[in-house]
Amino acid sequence: MRWASIGGMARPPTSQSPKAQHPSTPGTGRIDKRAAILDAAFQVFARDGYANAAVDAIAAAAGVAKPTVYNHFTDKQTLFRExxxxxxxxxxxxxxxxxxxxxxxxxxxxxxxxxxxxxxxxxxxxxxxxxxxxxxxxxxxxxxxxxxxxxxxxxxxxxxxxxxxxxxxxxxxxxxxxxxxxxxxxxxxxxxxxxxxxxxxxxxxxxxxxxxxxxxxxxxxxxxxxxx
Amino acid sequence: MRWASIGGMARPPTSQSPKAQHPSTPGTGRIDKRAAILDAAFQVFARDGYANAAVDAIAAAAGVAKPTVYNHFTDKQTLFRExxxxxxxxxxxxxxxxxxxxxxxxxxxxxxxxxxxxxxxxxxxxxxxxxxxxxxxxxxxxxxxxxxxxxxxxxxxxxxxxxxxxxxxxxxxxxxxxxxxxxxxxxxxxxxxxxxxxxxxxxxxxxxxxxxxxxxxxxxxxxxxxxx
DNA sequence: GCTATCTTGAACTGATGAGTTCAATTCAAA
DNA sequence: TTTGAATTGAACTCATCAGTTCAAGATAGC
Known part of the structure; x- marks a missing residue:
């Protein structure tokens, strides 16, 4: 099931009351990934500019697969804005x-x-x-x-x-x-x-x-x- | 014969001592075209940014064919710089x-x-x-x-x-x-x-x-x- | 364990655009 | 008028990249 593309950001049905989902190993869990993507996105955009920044590069920098990026953010524009x-x-x-x-x-x-x-x-x-x-x-x-x-x-x-x-x-x-x-x-x-x-x-x-x-x-x- | 790609800018062998090549109808002649391209390029770059600016669009705005653009300027970067x-x-x-x-x-x-x-x-x-x-x-x-x-x-x-x-x-x-x-x-x-x-x-x-x-x-x- | 959700890699589509090629044509100069 | 360089349009190559698909794992909650 795909539930992105609603309001620019994906909302996991399960995470309506999301505590720390993985307190032991950082980097796992939705929220950590989201933060990692945002951070990596900023760095790549800052380095390459919007047009030159490849979503693949952002995913790689965030240590995440490309579809995961699109699972959290509808598209490149939304990612840039956020x-x-x-x-x-x-x-x-x-x-x-x-x-x-x-x-x-x-x-x-x-x-x-x-x-x-x-x-x-x-x-x-x-x-x-x-x-x-x-x-x-x-x-x-x-x-x-x-x-x-x-x-x-x-x-x-x-x-x-x-x-x-x-x-x-x-x-x-x-x-x-x-x-x-x-x-x-x-x-x-x-x-x-x-x-x-x-x-x-x-x-x-x-x-x-x-x-x-x-x-x-x-x-x-x-x-x-x-x-x- | 192609004589672009030397030093970033093309130099016509004939135009070593180039007066006004077409004083009657403006817009014709190498120099006018070069100026028109530079002007159009600036406007398109200003409107769309470097990455989003299409060379085709610049050529169109200058009233010139795309190969003519590349005849005057080696590549997009050079055009942008100039x-x-x-x-x-x-x-x-x-x-x-x-x-x-x-x-x-x-x-x-x-x-x-x-x-x-x-x-x-x-x-x-x-x-x-x-x-x-x-x-x-x-x-x-x-x-x-x-x-x-x-x-x-x-x-x-x-x-x-x-x-x-x-x-x-x-x-x-x-x-x-x-x-x-x-x-x-x-x-x-x-x-x-x-x-x-x-x-x-x-x-x-x-x-x-x-x-x-x-x-x-x-x-x-x-x-x-x-x-x- | 079982199930629903999320992640992953890899391959794929479709669009866009830089830069080239070429045959046909225009043009200035001699 | 002839000549050689410059221009043109159109088609083409090749690369890049956004966004998708899918089948195969992880992962967490029950």
Whole structure:
């Protein structure tokens, strides 16, 4: 019996309440396989691009037979969407956690901003994040929906969270009167822009020292422009 | 006789000193055809991506037979490289022209920067420029060389030209003592970052008013941070 | 054990597309 | 007008790859 091709993802009738199906040997069991496929798919897509990625290669990388892939995901498109969404979700989580830290800092504004910048840059420079952005950009015309979905739930929300923090800093008098959303957008630009430039759009590594320097420069310019 | 596949591009033995071969009816003649193919190739690549672009489609769009395409360009890769390079070259030219204008401005710093910013944003938002960046990013892993070649001769040189202008402004006391290269990098980031954000990586249009606002905000922040 | 579900390998189908071949034709130049 | 190079359309080769099929195992729950 085949029960794929319903709603883009297969649902095993038995796994309606699926605990760990194979707690002893990892890699066996439906869920482990599904995760392995998603992970392998992301890596292969990141390496080869959507069009060049062969489903056989993904199956091989996941240590799984090709029909198993199609048992979990209706087709290549669905697999691509879910793999990308999963990784984007992870990236978003890290970003938001970093921004959140800004709230409970008690130190001087400069050191807090430098720290925030450095951490955001770490997220930004992360290999998987770079791959997500590249794939998103590459397939923007082929998958318009995925682009809006993911991009709005990442870049968008990070800047929004940042704006929220900045709004508080305006209220407590640390920053001058200004539009927090614009300040957030610019702070992010001061980090991402030079990184983009120096990393040649992610195709080259940027040294830790250079990354730190970018964060310091961004914080400096931001403070000159926005501190009270 | 076939004389393609030598050095990536075909050279007609007869056209060693080729004037206009068909001045009356445009579209005929080797050079016109070559240009038409390059242009069509860029458009199809931009629309479909490298892998999805069919050479037949390019030939059709250029109003030319498929063997003619292969008569001018050894293979799809070469065609891609040359088409992209040609368009990147054009984009670079416009950018540099805009930056050059900054030197002969006599007005107030703010209005000069706002003007510069607005013009750079126009370049940045141009459809073909967006397409170049998208393709470059998309195929960065497939064509590492093209990426470094083009990117270094565009983003790189624009920022360098900008840095040169800023160095003069430091010397004549308009800007405070600072690293002009860093100032240039940040000014560009203050323009490109928000544009990237608002246009959702080029997938959505940004209104002229919004573009103007971004330029004003960038100039404002830059002046607060760098003006003497 | 028995049964239903899931996995597997391998082979297969059908589509797509790069690059070639060729005979017929157009065209510019001499 | 003649000549040689360039163009054209159409058909062809060959490779790749998405997605399927199937018969033969695993595997878990009962």
């Amino acid at each position: 793999a990308l969404a999963a990784d984007a979700e992870r990236a978003l989580g890290r970003n938001l956690a970093v921004v959140q830290r800004l709230s409970d800092g008690r130190g001087e504004l400069r050191s807090r901003l430098e720290d925030l910048g450095a951490r955001l840059i770490e997220c930004y420079a992360d290999d998987r994040s770079v791959a997500v952005r590249r794939l998103l950009c590459a397939e923007a015309s082929t998958f318009p929906e995925i682009h809006s979905e993911i991009r709005e739930q990442t870049g968008e929300r990070v800047v929004a969270a940042l704006a929220d923090r900045f709004a508080h800093l305006v209220l407590d008098g640390t920053l001058r009167e200004c539009d927090p959303a614009q300040a957030a957008e610019q702070f992010e630009a001061l980090l991402a822009g030079p990184m983009e430039h120096r990393s040649r759009s992610g195709s080259r590594k940027v040294s830790a020292a250079a990354r730190r320097a970018i964060a310091k420069a961004a914080a400096d310019t931001f403070i000159r422009a926005y501190a009270r | 088409a992209l390079a040609a368009d990147a070259e054009r984009a670079l030219g416009r950018n540099l022209a805009v930056v050059q204008r900054l030197s002969d401005g006599r007005g107030e710093l703010r209005s000069r920067l706002e003007d510069l910013g607005a013009r750079l944003i126009e370049c940045y938002a141009d459809d073909r420029s967006v397409a170049v960046r998208r393709l470059l990013c998309a195929e960065a892993s497939t064509f590492p060389e093209i990426h470094s070649e083009i990117r270094e001769q565009t983003g790189e040189r624009v920022v360098a030209a900008l840095a040169d202008r800023f160095a003069h402004l430091v010397l004549d006391g308009t800007l405070r003592e600072c690293d002009p290269a860093q100032a240039a990098e940040q000014f560009e980031a203050l323009l490109a970052g928000p544009m990237e954000h608002r246009s959702r990586s080029g997938s959505r249009k940004v209104s002229a008013a919004a573009r103007r606002a971004i330029a004003k905000a960038a100039a404002d922040t830059f002046i607060r941070a760098y003006a003497r």
